[in-house]
Amino acid sequence: MKSAVETLNPTRVRLTVEVPFEELKDSLDAAYKKINQQVTVKGFRKGKIPARVIDQRFGRGAVLEEAVNDALPKFYTDAVNEAELNPLGQPEVDIKELKDNELLSFTAEVDIRPALEIPDYSGIEVEVDAIEVADEDVDKAVEELRERFASTSPVERAAEEGDVVTLDLEAKVDGEVLEDGVAKDVSYTIGSGELLDGIDEAVKGKSAGEEATFTSELKGGSAAGKEAEVTVKVSQVAARELPELDDEFAQLASEFDTLEELRADSRKRLVNMKEYDQATQAQERVLDKLLELVEVPVPEKLLEDEINTRKHNLEHHQLGQMGLTLDKYLELQEKTAEEFETETREAAVKGIKTQFVLDELVNKEKLNVNQEELTEHLVRRAAGSGMSPDQFAQAVVEGGQVPMLVGEVARGKALAVVVEAATVKDTNGEVVDLSDDEDDAEAVEAAADGDEEAEDSKES
Numbered sequence: 001m002k003s004a005v006e007t008l009n010p011t012r013v014r015l016t017v018e019v020p021f022e023e024l025k026d027s028l029d030a031a032y033k034k035i036n037q038q039v040t041v042k043g044f045r046k047g048k049i050p051a052r053v054i055d056q057r058f059g060r061g062a063v064l065e066e067a068v069n070d071a072l073p074k075f076y077t078d079a080v081n082e083a084e085l086n087p088l089g090q091p092e093v094d095i096k097e098l099k100d101n102e103l104l105s106f107t108a109e110v111d112i113r114p115a116l117e118i119p120d121y122s123g124i125e126v127e128v129d130a131i132e133v134a135d136e137d138v139d140k141a142v143e144e145l146r147e148r149f150a151s152t153s154p155v156e157r158a159a160e161e162g163d164v165v166t167l168d169l170e171a172k173v174d175g176e177v178l179e180d181g182v183a184k185d186v187s188y189t190i191g192s193g194e195l196l197d198g199i200d201e202a203v204k205g206k207s208a209g210e211e212a213t214f215t216s217e218l219k220g221g222s223a224a225g226k227e228a229e230v231t232v233k234v235s236q237v238a239a240r241e242l243p244e245l246d247d248e249f250a251q252l253a254s255e256f257d258t259l260e261e262l263r264a265d266s267r268k269r270l271v272n273m274k275e276y277d278q279a280t281q282a283q284e285r286v287l288d289k290l291l292e293l294v295e296v297p298v299p300e301k302l303l304e305d306e307i308n309t310r311k312h313n314l315e316h317h318q319l320g321q322m323g324l325t326l327d328k329y330l331e332l333q334e335k336t337a338e339e340f341e342t343e344t345r346e347a348a349v350k351g352i353k354t355q356f357v358l359d360e361l362v363n364k365e366k367l368n369v370n371q372e373e374l375t376e377h378l379v380r381r382a383a384g385s386g387m388s389p390d391q392f393a394q395a396v397v398e399g400g401q402v403p404m405l406v407g408e409v410a411r412g413k414a415l416a417v418v419v420e421a422a423t424v425k426d427t428n429g430e431v432v433d434l435s436d437d438e439d440d441a442e443a444v445e446a447a448a449d450g451d452e453e454a455e456d457s458k459e460s
Helices: 021-038 051-058 060-083 135-148 199-203 247-253 259-293 300-322 326-333 337-364 371-385 389-398 402-421 440-448 453-458
Strands: 002-009 012-020 087-099 103-112 125-128 151-154 164-173 176-189 211-217 227-241 423-426
Touching: 002 060, 012 021, 012 060, 021 051, 021 060, 021 103, 051 060, 060 087, 060 103, 087 300, 125 259, 135 247, 135 259, 176 227, 199 211, 199 227, 247 259, 259 337, 259 402, 259 423, 300 326, 300 337, 326 337, 337 402, 371 389, 371 402, 389 402
Parallel strands: 125 423
Antiparallel strands: 002 012, 012 103, 087 103, 151 227, 164 176, 164 227, 211 227
């Protein structure tokens, strides 16, 4: 076999392959055997029909077609390996010449990973938010905890802001009561915004036994997005009572004996959260700086596939679960279709560039992934999917996605190398030490906004 490579652009090549006919022998034998099992010829036992009879009855062309279809993947793979290419996706194959007993010639166009030159990244400098926790932040955290331990008691008065009311609801669209539009004994805190728009105004001032009717756009169910006439009846009004902020509350709501200890722990938790946010912010900004340093051509077909995958996942998974259409989502986000298209394309471009650059860094820095690192990442991903680690691991193995997870961990380690080499300062001018951060893989996914499964599945 002879092959030659023509570079069409930095991300696409054309392979021209010539195969001597004798190299098709195994595929021809397999083609005759396959046809033998599929056809019947009078006078011959099934599977024992001579090749010359098959040629006469069904045509040599059918045999050649079967043989070529069987042999092409191997010859293509051999040519790719010989040229040391990194193909993306499936090739577009064109048979140029097929001479019986002489020659098979074909071309294969395919997208490839571009060759990247990673420059010195040690000079990257970024600024992140300083970690500041004010007394007001601690007050708010303690107050939120206090809200969780509120008690309620029925009152004989009209409902007010903050009260917990028990409601019966009935929704009509075009005068017809919806099958899923009736609910009984719904508990609702006035002002929480957890039910329908307009419900707060409808129930305020109402006492037990009173009802009101208002119009609201339904957020879910069979008539999501439609205007409905909603009748709400108040069956009970209960006032919320908050516990006193004292040592007794600290003992009720936590493992601490005093309110002072509880406040100190709340401050520590807020600092930890801000440290994580700061580390994520640093990684995102370092990644952005790194991408600015590297010229990364993006294969157009890969980009279009990634864009389509992102749209499909949004429409059929995320929005579908919320009962929203894309049009309604854009309306809620106050975005035009053009703005959505632009943002989706930009995110897809960044995701692909991020993977290319970090994969190149993995090779350059000779980074490996050990079993412990892979297991830790798998457990994190399982938690995010709502599955147990064992269930998630089984799904990953059955779906052939282990290399994808390994790639995610390796890219996380590559980003960590760049972050470690960068200078990170906060807005107060203080140098930030991120050496203890262990969530690099998660940060890569956040920074790249990546649904990388789509691209990984395209690599051969």
